[in-house]
Amino acid sequence: AAEVERLRAQAVLLESRRVTMLLARANEQEAARKLEDLKFRGRGLLAAEDYLWPDDLPFVRIPKAALPSISMKGGPDTPARLESKIDQLLDLSPSEQQAVDQIFSDYFDGIDQLLANNLYETNQATGVKLPTGAESIVFVLQPMGPKIRAAMDELCTNLTAVLGKERWSMVQPHKFEFTHYEQVRLLGYTKFAWDQTQEVTVNIFARPGSEPTVSWSQNTGVGISPVPLHYFFQDQPTDLIGLSQGPPALLNRVKQWLATQAAARLSNPVSK
Amino acid sequence: MIVATASAWFGSLSVATRRARQQLRTEESIWRTLTQELAETQAEREALTAKVDQLQIESRGVTAAVDPVLASFLLSKEGRPASPETQEKILAEFGRGRNSSAGYVLVSKAALRTTALRPLKPFPESHRLSEVVCSVLAITPEEQQSVEAAFAQTFEKTAAWAKANVQRDGPSENMLVRYTLPADPEFERVSTEKLFSAINATLGKERGELMRGYFEHFRVYEDGAMGNRTNILEIHRTPGQSTLGYRSGWKWENSEAINTYPEPIAADKFPACFFFVFPGGWQEVAQRESFDLPEGVTESSKR
Numbered sequence: 001a002a003e004v005e006r007l008r009a010q011a012v013l014l015e016s017r018r019v020t021m022l023l024a025r026a027n028e029q030e031a032a033r034k035l036e037d038l039k040f041r042g043r044g045l046l047a048a049e050d051y052l053w054p055d056d057l058p059f060v061r062i063p064k065a066a067l068p069s070i071s072m073k074g075g076p077d078t079p080a081r082l083e084s085k086i087d088q089l090l091d092l093s094p095s096e097q098q099a100v101d102q103i104f105s106d107y108f109d110g111i112d113q114l115l116a117n118n119l120y121e122t123n124q125a126t127g128v129k130l131p132t133g134a135e136s137i138v139f140v141l142q143p144m145g146p147k148i149r150a151a152m153d154e155l156c157t158n159l160t161a162v163l164g165k166e167r168w169s170m171v172q173p174h175k176f177e178f179t180h181y182e183q184v185r186l187l188g189y190t191k192f193a194w195d196q197t198q199e200v201t202v203n204i205f206a207r208p209g210s211e212p213t214v215s216w217s218q219n220t221g222v223g224i225s226p227v228p229l230h231y232f233f234q235d236q237p238t239d240l241i242g243l244s245q246g247p248p249a250l251l252n253r254v255k256q257w258l259a260t261q262a263a264a265r266l267s268n269p270v271s272k
Numbered sequence: 273m274i275v276a277t278a279s280a281w282f283g284s285l286s287v288a289t290r291r292a293r294q295q296l297r298t299e300e301s302i303w304r305t306l307t308q309e310l311a312e313t314q315a316e317r318e319a320l321t322a323k324v325d326q327l328q329i330e331s332r333g334v335t336a337a338v339d340p341v342l343a344s345f346l347l348s349k350e351g352r353p354a355s356p357e358t359q360e361k362i363l364a365e366f367g368r369g370r371n372s373s374a375g376y377v378l379v380s381k382a383a384l385r386t387t388a389l390r391p392l393k394p395f396p397e398s399h400r401l402s403e404v405v406c407s408v409l410a411i412t413p414e415e416q417q418s419v420e421a422a423f424a425q426t427f428e429k430t431a432a433w434a435k436a437n438v439q440r441d442g443p444s445e446n447m448l449v450r451y452t453l454p455a456d457p458e459f460e461r462v463s464t465e466k467l468f469s470a471i472n473a474t475l476g477k478e479r480g481e482l483m484r485g486y487f488e489h490f491r492v493y494e495d496g497a498m499g500n501r502t503n504i505l506e507i508h509r510t511p512g513q514s515t516l517g518y519r520s521g522w523k524w525e526n527s528e529a530i531n532t533y534p535e536p537i538a539a540d541k542f543p544a545c546f547f548f549v550f551p552g553g554w555q556e557v558a559q560r561e562s563f564d565l566p567e568g569v570t571e572s573s574k575r
Binding site for chain 1: 316342346347354358366368371376378381404408409412479489
């Protein structure tokens with residue numbers, strides 16, 4: 001009798017599982033049917049002569065002729081926004097999307113590499129005289145403007161090759177805005193310096209019995225008087241006064257170096 | 273007596289035997305019943321197990337027809353709108369590369385909300401809708417008429433307010449004149465809310481919100497965000513040169529978005545909000561302030 005009861009209980013459990021699976025299958029089939037309905041309506045929108053805005057659908061049709069007049073919100077046209085526009089509005093096939101993704105990935109990786117390869121430190125300054133009694137280091141960024149513009153030209157050429165001239169014309173950004181704001185992103189607002197070598201000379205004045213001080217100057221001659229080194233602990237939000245408009249990669253390198261120097265030289269960090 | 277005893281004894285024996293036989297038959301019956309039940313139960317169990325095994329095999333061989341998140345949305349009876357991710361999944365399920373025709377492309381409504389386009393034509397038709405916004409939002413001719421009437425009515429009131437509130441300063445050093453349209457947030461709020469209340473009534477909430485997004489994004493070209501912030505226009509003499517330059521833009525209490533150095537006056541650079549005061553653009557300002565425009569700048573700016 002115990003064996004019979006065990007078998008009956010097991011049978012009930014198995015039957016319950018069977019019902020659950022049948023219900024899940026029915027739901028899948030219903031969802032698939034509704035998706036097919038949506039797909040049918042979508043195809044219908046593309047072909048409709050009397051197209052009206054579909055309030056009840058999560059998508060709409062827009063004329064390809066309108067694409068050149070459409071931009072992506074959030075700022076000026078840059079490669080990042082171009083990538084978003086192509087992704088959202090061009091309906092690429094999977095292989096085309098993969099090719100475009102690779103092109104943008106190569107571009108952004110290439111830019112990072114360009115900056116890394118052209119930024120270095122030295123003890124020789126070309127634009128300023130190093131102060132006596134200071135430990136000085138010169139951070140140098142080679143002229144990046146032409147290299148960035150060349151990389152952007154290559155980006156556009158590669159995209160044209162994948163998209164074709166007709167689709168490229170639908171998304172092609174305004175060239176001045178495109179190159180200008182990408183250079184602003186990478187090189188800062190100091191447009192006059194984009195095509196020049198940029199140097200930031202940093203001087204640490206270490207005096208026995210008192211806190212070291214820091215000054216910096218650019219090869220253009222702009223600089224500041226010494227300030228306490230503790231301003232540059234990692235958690236201190238100190239800007240590099242006079243340099244904040246310059247290339248982020250260069251300024252971040254200077255800030256990291258100063259933070260390292262502050263941590264190494266100051267035994268009792270001053271907290272805010 | 274012996275016979276009687278024997279008879280009694282045999283009688284008892286018969287009864288006992290009958291009872292034993294009855295019990296045996298009963299027990300046999302019970303045993304057969306139980307055995308049959310056991311066999312039936314085992315058969316039932318085996319049948320069910322085989323069936324479930326079969327279903328499990330079938331379900332392993334068939335992947336889910338629809339993405340589970342998408343299925344949940346499709347089967348929901350709540351009527352909630354699809355999230356941006358779900359909208360993209362839907363288009364992906366249709367097949368990337370197959371959601372367009374020669375002339376059109378399907379775009380999720382979520383993606384459309386991340387775009388910007390100029391909704392209005394340049395001055396002096398700045399109350400008229402652009403072709404691109406009409407095509408993207410599928411605005412019918414009747415809807416277009418109604419929306420343009422709403423913009424015209426609003427801009428008429430904006431122009432009256434601007435003419436009544438514009439301030440003039442100057443000259444001062446190299447600055448010939450400064451015009452200021454001060455901020456009046458309450459005026460701007462009431463005016464804009466009324467405008468888009470009328471537009472929403474015509475286009476519906478979805479398209480009304482998109483239209484408003486486009487208008488706000490390109491406001492510097494539409495009405496200069498009149499009233500929402502202070503607008504200034506300055507005309508400057510360039511030291512050592514005969515040319516004139518201008519500065520224009522927005523001012524807030526602690527910041528401004530104005531070109532630092534005067535830029536050359538150009539035909540297509542007249543600030544949008546000042547058309548409400550000077551419909552003749554640069555020419556009207558030049559006549560009023562008695563200066564000569566550069567060569568080529570003789571008409572109202574068109575953008």
